[in-house]
Structure formats: structure tokens, C-alpha cells
Amino acid sequence: MAKQKFMTLGRHIIEGEKLHPHATGELSHLLRDLSLAAKVISLEVNKAGLVDLLGFTGDNNVHGEQVKKLDLFAHNMLIRAMDHGEHLCVMASEEEENIIHISKKHKVGKYVLLFDPLDGSSNIDANVSIGTIFSIYKRISPDNTPGTMEDCLQLGLKQVAAGYVVYGSSTILVYTAGHGVHAFTLDPSFGEFLLSYEDIQIPKKSKIYSINEGNYLYWHKGLKNYIKYLQDEDKNTQRPYSSRYIGSMVADIHRNLLYGGIFMYPADSRNAHGKLRLMYECNPIAYIIEQAGGRASDGKKRILEIQPETLHQRTPIFCGSEEDVLMVEKFMAEEDKVKA
Ligand code: AHM
Numbered sequence: 001m002a003k004q005k006f007m008t009l010g011r012h013i014i015e016g017e018k019l020h021p022h023a024t025g026e027l028s029h030l031l032r033d034l035s036l037a038a039k040v041i042s043l044e045v046n047k048a049g050l051v052d053l054l055g056f057t058g059d060n061n062v063h064g065e066q067v068k069k070l071d072l073f074a075h076n077m078l079i080r081a082m083d084h085g086e087h088l089c090v091m092a093s094e095e096e097e098n099i100i101h102i103s104k105k106h107k108v109g110k111y112v113l114l115f116d117p118l119d120g121s122s123n124i125d126a127n128v129s130i131g132t133i134f135s136i137y138k139r140i141s142p143d144n145t146p147g148t149m150e151d152c153l154q155l156g157l158k159q160v161a162a163g164y165v166v167y168g169s170s171t172i173l174v175y176t177a178g179h180g181v182h183a184f185t186l187d188p189s190f191g192e193f194l195l196s197y198e199d200i201q202i203p204k205k206s207k208i209y210s211i212n213e214g215n216y217l218y219w220h221k222g223l224k225n226y227i228k229y230l231q232d233e234d235k236n237t238q239r240p241y242s243s244r245y246i247g248s249m250v251a252d253i254h255r256n257l258l259y260g261g262i263f264m265y266p267a268d269s270r271n272a273h274g275k276l277r278l279m280y281e282c283n284p285i286a287y288i289i290e291q292a293g294g295r296a297s298d299g300k301k302r303i304l305e306i307q308p309e310t311l312h313q314r315t316p317i318f319c320g321s322e323e324d325v326l327m328v329e330k331f332m333a334e335e336d337k338v339k340a
């Protein structure tokens with residue numbers, strides 16, 4: 001993981017494009033528009049407490065959860081920043097039930113954008129890190145027509161780019177366009193994202209696990225056994241592991257990406273499909289983790305190979321350092337064998 005100096009996000013994206021001789025530059029423009037939205041959201045997150053943005057709007061989102069004002073701000077900001085660039089044919093947001101069409105005032109392009117505008121929003125009031133997650137596909141419907149639901153419901157494997165922005169002690173944008181994972185830190189003094197880590201590789205094995213242990217009672221027996229295994233002492237395998245759980249997926253993933261770790265949001269006896277959304281959270285994170293040399297599965301199969309059926313479907317997720325994810329899969333498979 002090499003540290004570099006003074007490479008702006010814009011320049012990095014353009015240099016990445018040179019790897020594709022037939023690139024039109026559209027994806028680069030799209031990523032730059034996204035980074036502009038991220039800067040505005042970052043400013044708003046930072047001053048939220050000052051301008052009375054904290055607190056609920058009073059509405060529920062499509063999942064029946066209360067929407068915080070900043071969620072709505074981020075959702076609207078992303079649409080406003082992205083709908084007129086002529087690169088997109090359709091969008092979808094975790095905060096909106098249906099697909100979001102591009103206004104007839106603007107031309108449509110060849111890309112599809114899905115996003116979770118502000119993930120981890122229950123943490124906003126406590127000044128804990130939150131984030132934006134995005135996922136980009138190429139359209140499959142005919143060019144120059146409005147984008148469709150089918151454009152949005154593509155396999156995660158078809159993503160052409162994905163990323164997230166963490167609004168933490170600093171604002172960091174991490175993206176992949178299929179050539180490694182790169183992180184940029186926003187320099188607030190002149191408003192540019194500067195390269196902080198190029199080609200991040202997640203350690204193959206870690207010492208950190210991230211899961212909401214409050215749900216222990218409802219877990220699969222194999223998962224209970226795995227967590228107990230991580231807590232046992234064994235110097236050779238660096239156990240016991242440390243537990244780190246922020247409750248903001250983006251922040252938990254970012255730490256694990258840099259230090260190594262396994263992040264889990266499993267299914268349980270109360271939630272058969274877990275909590276996190278395939279299209280807005282799990283697919284983009286899985287793509288990033290795989291690009292960094294890690295593994296992301298629903299406990300049995302690759303997240304990126306799950307055929308989406310609905311826009312807001314949920315999936316269990318186990319992702320991070322490869323050896324750790326393989327181990328939890330093994331524990332759960334063994335328990336399934338015992339039960340069979
Ligand atoms: P959100 O999209 O409503 O913010 O919920 C997603 C968040 C993730 O960031 C985080 O990993 C998870 O929910 C935490 O859930 P829990 O509080 O059940 O542990």
C-alpha cells in the first residue's frame with residue numbers, strides 16, 4: 001500500500017481511463033460529478049449540528065425506518081448533482097421506493113447509478129462516522145431511451161465502478177473502477193480529494209471481527225460457534241480476536257479494509273435475509289472488497305453472484321479478509337451438515 005503525494009481524484013480518474021483505449025471519458029465525468037456531491041454532503045454533515053439539520057423529518061423511508069433530515073439532504077443532493085450530466089439513464093436510491101428517471105429536460109447516457117445517500121444515519125446525532133455508498137453499471141436497455149428497472153437489477157458482477165465516502169474525522173472517498181481500490185482524503189482548505197492510499201490490499205487474515213453481538217440469541221448455531229472460536233485463545237492463529245463494531249457499515253468496512261477484519265451482518269431467526277440491502281450496500285462493498293483481494297459472501301455464495309429480484313432486497317453478508325470469511329463459511333456449513 002504505497003502512499004503518494006499530490007494526486008487529485010480528477011487526475012487519478014483520467015489516468016485510469018488511459019488504461020482503456022476506447023474509453024469515452026463518460027465514466028470519469030460521472031465519478032467527478034459524484035465527488036462534487038460528496039463534497040457538498042461532507043460540508044453539510046460537518047455543519048449539521050449548527051444549522052439544525054439534526055433530527056427526524058418525521059417521514060418513514062421505504063423500509064419503514066424514520067428518515068433523518070441529512071439522509072434526505074444527501075438523497076436530493078446526489079440527484080441534483082447527477083441528473084443533468086448526460087451520463088446516466090436511470091438512478092435508484094435506498095431512500096426512494098421506485099427507480100428515479102432522468103428528467104426529460106436532459107439527455108440520457110449509458111450508465112446506471114445506485115446509491116445509499118447516507119448510510120449509518122442512526123449515528124448522526126452522536127457525531128459518529130457515516131457514509132455514502134455508490135454503485136455504477138452500464139445500461140442493458142437500448143441507448144437513448146429512458147432507463148428501466150432491468151438496468152438497475154443487474155448482477156453485482158456487472159458493476160463497472162463502485163465506491164463509498166466516509167464522513168469521519170476527515171472525509172475519505174474510496175473507489176474502484178476495476179483496477180484496484182484507491183482512497184482519497186478531502187483537503188478542506190482547498191476542497192480537493194487527494195490520493196492517500198493507492199491499490200489498497202486487505203490483509204488475507206486479520207485479528208478483528210465486526211458484528212452486532214446483541215443479536216447473538218437469534219444467530220445460526222454455526223455463527224455462534226465461529227464467534228466463540230474467535231474469542232478462544234490460540235497464539236498460532238492470533239486468537240482471541242478484537243471486536244470492533246461502529247454500527248456504520250462504511251466506517252466498519254473502511255477500518256477493516258485498511259487493517260484487515262471480517263464484517264458480518266448475518267440472517268437470523270428474526271430476519272431471514274439479514275438487514276443490509278444488496279443493491280445499495282452489499283454489492284458495492286463486495287466489489288471493493290474483492291478488488292482489494294478480500295472475499296464477500298452471503299455465507300454460502302459470492303454476493304456479486306446473487307441475482308437481484310427487487311430493488312430493495314436484503315441479504316446476509318460476510319466480508320473482509322479472505323481467510324476469515326472462508327472460516328465463518330466453514331463453521332456454518334459444518335453446522336448445516338450436522339442438522340441435515
Ligand atoms: P441504514 O442504511 O438505515 O443507515 O442502516 C444500515 C446500517 C449499517 O451502516 C450498519 O452496518 C448497520 O445498519 C447497523 O445495524 P445494527 O444497528 O442492527 O447493528
Ligand code: MG
Pocket residue numbers: 094116118119120281
Ligand atoms: Mg444504508
